[in-house]
Amino acid sequence: MTKNTFLLLLLLFSNLYAISQNKEKLFEESYNLLSSMTADESSYNFKKAVFSVENAYLDGNLDTTFIYKQINLMHVLSNSIINSKKLDYAERDKDVVNKRASIFSILCDTLPLSIDGKIYKYEPFGYDFNDVFGHNAPENLFVSKLVKTHKGNCHSLPYLYKILCEEIGIEANLALAPNHIYIKHRSIKDGWYNTELTSRMFPIDAWIMASGFVHVDAITNGVYMKALNNKESIALVLVDLANNYNSKFPDNDGMFILKCTETAIKNYPNFATALILRAETHYKQIEKNEDKIQRDLLFEELQKEYEHIHQMGYRNMPEDMYFNWLVSLKEERSKYENKKLNTFNKN
C-alpha cells in the first residue's frame, strides 16, 4: 500500500515536473528565436517575435490562427483606406506616408465600412486605463489581448502599429520615453516626427523633453527618444520575455532573466529597463549568496551597475506622475502639437 502511494506520488510529481519543464521550454524556444533574430537580420520578424513571447506566457495556448486572421483583415482594411483617401502630401515618399496614415486610421479612427452594400461602423482601438503596467496580469500588455478586445495601452498599441506597418511593407521605429513607448517616422517634408497612439496625436519632442522627468543626458545618450532599429526593438521584446518569465516563475534562479537581459543589452547598450532588470536580478542572487566575502565583492560590482545607469541619465519616474504627464498631452494639446504636420492633424 505504502509502496503504491509512493509510486503514485512519484508519478504525479514527475508529471508535474514534466509540465513545468514543458512550460519553461516554450520560454527557451522564444528566447532562441529572438536571439537568432538579433544575430541574423534576415530572420527578423517583429510579429513572430512578439507572439512567440505571448505564446510562451500562455503555455502555448495563443490562438495564432485567430490573431493572424485579424491582422490580415486590418491589412485588407489598410489597402482600402489607402485607395479611398489620400493625404495632402506631394513629396517623393507620399506612398509611404499614405500607408502610415492608413495604419494610424485603423488604430485611431472610427470608419464607415461598406460590406456587401451595408454600411458598418468600424470602431478604433481604445485605451485601457486598467492595469497599464501589467502589474496584475502581464496579459494586459499583450498585443493578442489588444487584437481581441480592441483595448490596449502604450505597450500593445505601438507594438501592433509596428506589426501592421511591417505587414504592409513599410517600417516604423519604436521610441522610448519614461514608462512609455511611441512611434517615430521620418518623412522628406517634415523630417522625424512622433506618432502618439494613446492620445492619438503627433506631439513635438518638447512634450517629453520639457516634461521635467527626463534628464538631458538620457536624451543625448539615446536612453530615450531614439528611433530604435530592428535589433533594438527585439531587445525590448527580450525584456518582455524576461518579465513574463519572472511573473510566471517568481522563485526562479535568475539565470534565464540574465540571459535575456544580456542579449538585450548587447543589442541596445543604453537600454535602461534591461540594465535595471539585470541589476535587480543580480541583487536577488547576491542576497541568496552565503559567502560574505564574495557577497561584498558582488555588491561593489552591483553598485557600479547602478552608477552606470544613473550616469546614462536614467531617473526613475513614479507611475502616478506618468499618468499626469500622459494626460497633460491632451490638456496642452496646442502647446505640444506638431504644427508642421497639418496634413495629419485633425481636431
Next chain:
Amino acid sequence: MRNNNLLVIRNLITLSIVLCATYVNGQSIMPVLPEIKPPLPSLYPSGTNSLLTPSANQPSSNDNNYQRRQNQQIMNEVDKNEKLREQTMQSVQSDIEELRSTIYYDLPSLSKMPGSKYYRDVFDQMLNIDINNYSVKDVNFQIENAYFENQIDKEEFDSTIKQTADFILAKMKERNFDTNSNTAKNFMLFEFFTQPMQVKGFKQKHFPIKYDFEDYWGRDNWAKMFVTKLLKTNTGQCHSMPLLYLILAEAINAEAYLALSPNHSYIKFQDEKDKWYNLELTNGMLTVSSFILNNGYITAEAMQNKIYMQNLTKQQMLSQFYTDLATGYIHKFGYDEFVEKVINKALELYPTSINANMVKANYNEARLKYVIKQLGINTQTQDGRNKILNYPKAIEILQQMQSQYKIVDDLGFQLMPADAYEKWLGSLKETKNKEESEKLAKQFKGTIIKFKN
C-alpha cells in the same frame, strides 16, 4: 559607353567647335544645329514580320523553336540599337551644350573687392593658431577688425579688457571672495553683466549690460553682433554678450564655455562640485535645461548628435570663430570659393557643428543658383528642372547641395522662426522661470560663500 559612339561624337564636336567659333567671331547668324539621327534600325525589319507571330496552324516544333530564337535575336538587336541611340543622343547633347558657351561652375572670386583682403589675411593667421592654446580675445578681435578693414585700435581694445578684468578682480577682493575659485569668478562675471557695480579706487561706475532688441541678428548692420559694439554702447545680444563673457573669463583666468541652442548661444560653467550652470546673459538669468529644451525646436536627434547644449571645447570654439569669419565675409561680400575654404576648415575642427554645416549648405545652394542662372534653367516647372540632366557638372553641384542639406537634416536641425525665438526668450520673464532662476542664484551664491578666504 562612349567608345562606341566616339566617331559620331568627334564629328559633332568639330562641328560645334566650328559653330562656336563663328558665333564668337561676331557673326550674328544663329547657327541652326543639325538634327542628329544615327541610323535607326526599324523595329520590324521587312521579311521578319511573319516570324514575329508564329501561326498556330504550324505546330512544327522545330520550326517554331528556330523562329522563336531568331525573333529573340532580332528583338535583342533592336533593343541594343535603341539603347545605343539614346546614349549617343545624350552624350552628344551634353557635349553640344557644354561647348555652346562657356559655363562657369565655380562662383566668381570676390578677392578683387576692396576690403576682402582683410578677411583672407585673418584666415591665414588663424591657420597658424595653436588649437589648444589661443586667445579668444585676440581671435575675435581680428574677425571684427577685418569687417572694419583693420581700422580699430587693438591697444585701446586690449586696455579696455584689461581695465574691466582688473575692476572685476578688485570687486572680488572687496567682497572678500576667493580669487582662485572658479565659481566665485564666474559669479562675479555674472554680476558684472547684470548688476550695477562700483569699486573703491575706480573712478567710473559700471552699469548692467542691456539687451539690444534692435536688429539683433545684424541683418542691417553686421557690427551689431560685435563685442566692440557692446563695449562702446554697453548693449549687446546673444552673440556679443557670451563672447565678452568668455573674453573676460580668459582675462581673469576663469573657466567658462560657450553653448549653442537654436539661433542662440549662452554660457555654461561648472562649480567646484561639478554642477553645471547655464547663464542666460541676454536677460541676466540662470536657466534650467528644460527651459532651453522647451523652445520647441530642439529635436531628440539634435541632442543625440550633440549639436546643442554642449560646452564647446577650445577646438570647437575655434571652429565657431571660423564660421563667424565666413558669415561676416558673406554678409559683406557674398559667396565665393573663400567661403568654402573657411567653412571646410571649420568643419575639419568640428564636423558636426550645426552652424558650419548650415553655412556650407547655403554656400552650395548659392553655387547651384549661379550655375542654374547661366544655364537658363527654369526651376518652377518639371520640364525646366529636367533640363539640368543635360549637364553632368551641374548635376554634381545639385547633388552636393542635396547631400549637404541631408547632413543638416540628419543632425536633427529644425529651423526656428524669428517670432518663435523672441517669444521663447521673452518667456524667461514668466514667473515660473523667474522663480527657478532665483532658486539657482541662491544655490550659486551659497557655493561661493563657502570658498570665501
